[in-house]
Amino acid sequence: MSTNHSSPRESHQHSTNEDSEAKLPLSSTSKDPNEKEISSDSKFQVSTEPEPRIQFRCEKCDIDELCDYKGQKPPFANGICFTEDCFVMRDPFAPPLFRARSKPEYFIVLGAHCTVCGIVVCKRTRCSVFYEKTFCKDCALANLKCFPSEVQARMRKQFS
Numbered sequence: 001m002s003t004n005h006s007s008p009r010e011s012h013q014h015s016t017n018e019d020s021e022a023k024l025p026l027s028s029t030s031k032d033p034n035e036k037e038i039s040s041d042s043k044f045q046v047s048t049e050p051e052p053r054i055q056f057r058c059e060k061c062d063i064d065e066l067c068d069y070k071g072q073k074p075p076f077a078n079g080i081c082f083t084e085d086c087f088v089m090r091d092p093f094a095p096p097l098f099r100a101r102s103k104p105e106y107f108i109v110l111g112a113h114c115t116v117c118g119i120v121v122c123k124r125t126r127c128s129v130f131y132e133k134t135f136c137k138d139c140a141l142a143n144l145k146c147f148p149s150e151v152q153a154r155m156r157k158q159f160s
Ligand SMILES: [Zn+2]
Pocket: 058, 059, 060, 061, 062, 063, 121, 122, 123, 124, 127
């Protein structure tokens, strides 16, 4: 009896409700949930494209390498800040797990600019020396007297 008593407005509302309800399951079945997962997966893969790489070339030994970053704070080495601009390469052998934000990635510093003459030198012992800043071999030898005596001895040995 009470249903009969309710207004025709309500019954009309009910019919529209039924209409949309009937549409919903239809649309959800046309979109395969599995298909959706695959497409979002492939999207993710596209977004992890390798970034443009930076050319590094040592002016002493002519070693040629592509690196990922030049500067003091590599975005992939969390919290690490160099005292000078460095050419940094992601370690290609580091497991992808270490790309998690909490841990710095493994990386390799290829080289830097000589703090005196500005040329790009690699980190090989015959090309440069690091003492607070990077010095190319020539500038290190030319300014040998400016370094502490034990550093001078180390440099002489290194470049001999
Ligand atoms: Zn070199």
